[in-house]
Amino acid sequence: MAIFSRTPRAPLEYSRTLWMRLWVGAVMVFLYAPLVVLMIFSFNDSKRNVVWRGFTFKYYDKALGNDVLVEALVNSLTIAALATLISLILGAVAAVMLWRFRFPLKGAVDGTISLPIIVPEICMGVAFLIFFAKWLEWPTDLIWPFNLGAIIIAHITFCFPFVTMVVRSRLATFNREQEEAAKDLGAGEWAVFRDVLIPHMRPALIAGALLSFTLSLDDFVIASFAGGPDTITFPVKVYSMVRFSVTPEVNAASTLLILLTILLTAVALKLQGVKAIAETH
Amino acid sequence: MDLNELLKQNRGRRSLLQALGVAAVGISFGGLAACSKSEGKKLANGEEAKLNFYNWDTYIGETTLDDFKKSTGVEVTMDLFDSNDTLFAKFKAGNPGYDVIVPSNDFVERMIRADMLEPLDHAQIPNLKNVDPAFINVDYDPGRKFSMPYTWLVLGIGYRKSKVKAKPDSWKVLFDSPEYAGRIAWLSEAGDMFRLYGKYLGKSVNSLTPAEIETISAMMIKQKPNVKKFHEDDGQDLLLKGDCDVVLEYNGDIAQAMVEDDDLDFIVPKEGSQLNSDTLCIPKGAPHPKNAHAFINYMLDGEVGKKIAETILFPTPNLAAKALMPDSYKNNQVIFPPADVLAKCEYAKFNEKLQPLYEEAFTKVRAS
Amino acid sequence: MAEQDWKTNKRVFAAVSLPTLLWTLLFFVIPMAIVWFYSFGENKGLTEIEFSGTLENYKRATEFLYLGIFGKSFAVAALVTLICLIIGFPVAMAITFASEKWRPWLLLGIMLPFWTNLLIRTYALMILLGSQGFANKGLEALWSSASWLKTLVGMQPLPTWEPVQLLFNNFAVVFGLVYVHLPFMVLPLYAALDRLDRSLIEASLDLGAGHFRTIMRIVVPLAAPGIVAGVMITLIPALGAYLTPDLMGGTDSQMIANVIERQFKKANDWPFGAALSFILIYAMFILIALQSMRRKVPEAR
Numbered sequence: 036m037a038i039f040s041r042t043p044r045a046p047l048e049y050s051r052t053l054w055m056r057l058w059v060g061a062v063m064v065f066l067y068a069p070l071v072v073l074m075i076f077s078f079n080d081s082k083r084n085v086v087w088r089g090f091t092f093k094y095y096d097k098a099l100g101n102d103v104l105v106e107a108l109v110n111s112l113t114i115a116a117l118a119t120l121i122s123l124i125l126g127a128v129a130a131v132m133l134w135r136f137r138f139p140l141k142g143a144v145d146g147t148i149s150l151p152i153i154v155p156e157i158c159m160g161v162a163f164l165i166f167f168a169k170w171l172e173w174p175t176d177l178i179w180p181f182n183l184g185a186i187i188i189a190h191i192t193f194c195f196p197f198v199t200m201v202v203r204s205r206l207a208t209f210n211r212e213q214e215e216a217a218k219d220l221g222a223g224e225w226a227v228f229r230d231v232l233i234p235h236m237r238p239a240l241i242a243g244a245l246l247s248f249t250l251s252l253d254d255f256v257i258a259s260f261a262g263g264p265d266t267i268t269f270p271v272k273v274y275s276m277v278r279f280s281v282t283p284e285v286n287a288a289s290t291l292l293i294l295l296t297i298l299l300t301a302v303a304l305k306l307q308g309v310k311a312i313a314e315t316h
Numbered sequence: 317m318d319l320n321e322l323l324k325q326n327r328g329r330r331s332l333l334q335a336l337g338v339a340a341v342g343i344s345f346g347g348l349a350a351c352s353k354s355e356g357k358k359l360a361n362g363e364e365a366k367l368n369f370y371n372w373d374t375y376i377g378e379t380t381l382d383d384f385k386k387s388t389g390v391e392v393t394m395d396l397f398d399s400n401d402t403l404f405a406k407f408k409a410g411n412p413g414y415d416v417i418v419p420s421n422d423f424v425e426r427m428i429r430a431d432m433l434e435p436l437d438h439a440q441i442p443n444l445k446n447v448d449p450a451f452i453n454v455d456y457d458p459g460r461k462f463s464m465p466y467t468w469l470v471l472g473i474g475y476r477k478s479k480v481k482a483k484p485d486s487w488k489v490l491f492d493s494p495e496y497a498g499r500i501a502w503l504s505e506a507g508d509m510f511r512l513y514g515k516y517l518g519k520s521v522n523s524l525t526p527a528e529i530e531t532i533s534a535m536m537i538k539q540k541p542n543v544k545k546f547h548e549d550d551g552q553d554l555l556l557k558g559d560c561d562v563v564l565e566y567n568g569d570i571a572q573a574m575v576e577d578d579d580l581d582f583i584v585p586k587e588g589s590q591l592n593s594d595t596l597c598i599p600k601g602a603p604h605p606k607n608a609h610a611f612i613n614y615m616l617d618g619e620v621g622k623k624i625a626e627t628i629l630f631p632t633p634n635l636a637a638k639a640l641m642p643d644s645y646k647n648n649q650v651i652f653p654p655a656d657v658l659a660k661c662e663y664a665k666f667n668e669k670l671q672p673l674y675e676e677a678f679t680k681v682r683a684s
Numbered sequence: 685m686a687e688q689d690w691k692t693n694k695r696v697f698a699a700v701s702l703p704t705l706l707w708t709l710l711f712f713v714i715p716m717a718i719v720w721f722y723s724f725g726e727n728k729g730l731t732e733i734e735f736s737g738t739l740e741n742y743k744r745a746t747e748f749l750y751l752g753i754f755g756k757s758f759a760v761a762a763l764v765t766l767i768c769l770i771i772g773f774p775v776a777m778a779i780t781f782a783s784e785k786w787r788p789w790l791l792l793g794i795m796l797p798f799w800t801n802l803l804i805r806t807y808a809l810m811i812l813l814g815s816q817g818f819a820n821k822g823l824e825a826l827w828s829s830a831s832w833l834k835t836l837v838g839m840q841p842l843p844t845w846e847p848v849q850l851l852f853n854n855f856a857v858v859f860g861l862v863y864v865h866l867p868f869m870v871l872p873l874y875a876a877l878d879r880l881d882r883s884l885i886e887a888s889l890d891l892g893a894g895h896f897r898t899i900m901r902i903v904v905p906l907a908a909p910g911i912v913a914g915v916m917i918t919l920i921p922a923l924g925a926y927l928t929p930d931l932m933g934g935t936d937s938q939m940i941a942n943v944i945e946r947q948f949k950k951a952n953d954w955p956f957g958a959a960l961s962f963i964l965i966y967a968m969f970i971l972i973a974l975q976s977m978r979r980k981v982p983e984a985r
Contacts (some may be wrong), residue, residue, distance in 0.1 A: 136689070136700075166714065245962065274803060675951040
């Protein structure tokens, strides 16, 4: 592949043609302009996102001084971190199962595992509400972070299928001879898994982690149903702020979250390098 | 893959599943019990110093919760809901641990009927004396056995003065005229919409028949092309951003917006309108009922009520608080519309039979 | 791919299958099964639901009114998918043929917005599209400069600018959904194009076919699996979209997920909401089944 992209021949270098560049540029503007405007207006000294009235940090002060908002952010980040961790383990293990074994009812198992991807959120929210509150009578007066347990479980349920999807396609490119070779050299199942499979899955695991983290931070329907009295999450708070028009504070809080996303991406890049991250999705 | 098949198999294994579930629950509870909140310091009333409050956003004074902690030592955790429906849906599976909730009048009725509310002990709420007597014997909760009034509100038309030719003093402007085509916003709440149309047609908000719902649907479908948005109680935002010029909203919401933009105004149409009242209630199964009573009593205090009213600018049924407010609040015709107008307004009753009809008819209106 | 039979290595199979299977069973199949049973039940009073085995909810869900909403949701989702495909295909091409140095950064550029909170992205778009938003301000500036130019050459100025309605209508819903779902489309397209045998394209160009013809005749057919994967991965979430039509839509922009949501909340009719949900899930199943029937698609990366 590398040979081709270095060939001096122009015809295949579509990205060098002017209209292609314009098109890609326009799409990037389309994707980023709203976010940039939102971030700029978080510094605007006016309650409306309409006219620029001068620079201020006061909405950051307000957002960070808003106890409920900060609590919601801490809860959401905790939920996302724990849900991501467990989703990675479950998702990777499920991917290995589906990739390596042939077993009865495999199609049904495969389908059921990916089902959470397509079920409407509200339906899952109600399902968890009934399940936790009526069926399990899950206690809601636990200490932090155990009070977030129900939401974390719910999030893992819809996050790990995405991890499975990503890891599985990465495994499809795995050369089984490596595994055989390791076994010939006397490595046990666990050693092969740890020293051969996991390194191969690593980029997919990082991509999957980013995906789970995002999905968990995105959800507000399920969290508002599965949660208890002291489990307010960031999207639940932001949603009601948008509803009840506390606008510049929403901008400030959103900007902080966008910066966090960029930071996480940067960490992932540092861990894995831009190429590996970008090539697994 | 076929989900039906899948579920059938699972149904066949139901007993196994339940056994599994029970086993898993047994294990997790063993572990979870250990993580239960350790008994914190007890108050004189025998309860731990905690309270779980389920409220609307921007619906409390800026320092109210901190002040309450200072005066009683009870730490309030506030969670937010965005509509009465969310509140009700969540409580349908049982109280997840809230002590005080803020449902509106028709939902108080609904929750009483669903046996979700704890009767209030008036002996623990001496500040009941501050409440306007007109708010004690209300239809939805005679004698205030289950709820204490927190605010009241009235629906009307919020508008941008520079963009209307005359005061929009009739529902006709919103419901039955192309005059402000493309600049109108309605509420997305089906029941409210049908009841207000009823008001426009000269009927009581609580006496609509299925045939009238049919007629009103047809009127709505006719007017719909002129309407820009069915908003979720954020009509004041649409006004402020200039997206709409005449919106159906609550007086308090517009009063808040008028602080920022003096080109806005609010009017209760001459045909009369619908009143609402948000109330403080204790749901069944509340873990800290005594603290909850103390909190409700605190919220009905004059000084506290004043601070809340200053922030949220909704009409307060608390006479002691109102007396402490400046004239700009007391004499504000938006917050307190004239008595002759209010005389034509009614509270909506919860009607189990009509609610689904409203919903389906409104879905039809949206789809047409 | 040589899959192992599970019997040959039961210990490892148990280790990799039990955690997922138990989790899925306990925390997904059981909760969903409860809702599935609800769809055959009816409301008894305000809070109780009785499992009566009735098909009434499904009968109601297939009435013309609701079928129409399903149809409309599908049409909107299909339109969104088509627009994403048209916008996304050239982008995927450009990324595929970009230099080694640029390619990962371009990909990252597409992915980064996808990692940003959905609610925040929708909200950001609303700021831009409002009557007083930047999109309108930009158009107004163009309009008035055109008007000024006209007066400059002695003609009547244009009539005063009326803001264009960009928000709270079906256009806004489609626009918002395209904005949110574009990365879903670009990534699988890129994955497919990247695997393409480039010598075929070169051969086509050498033999005198133009670029456009080469793309239509060679690239598109070869990338078909990726296109199908991209279409599916865009269409399915778009079909279940809830937030975008709710926040950005106008009076006639409801999609099926909004109707489902109202059954669970406002209408307090869980059995009916459950029936609508499962019809939506079945519809998605049919789509997926159609896709896998059409062609055994190599897994999208």
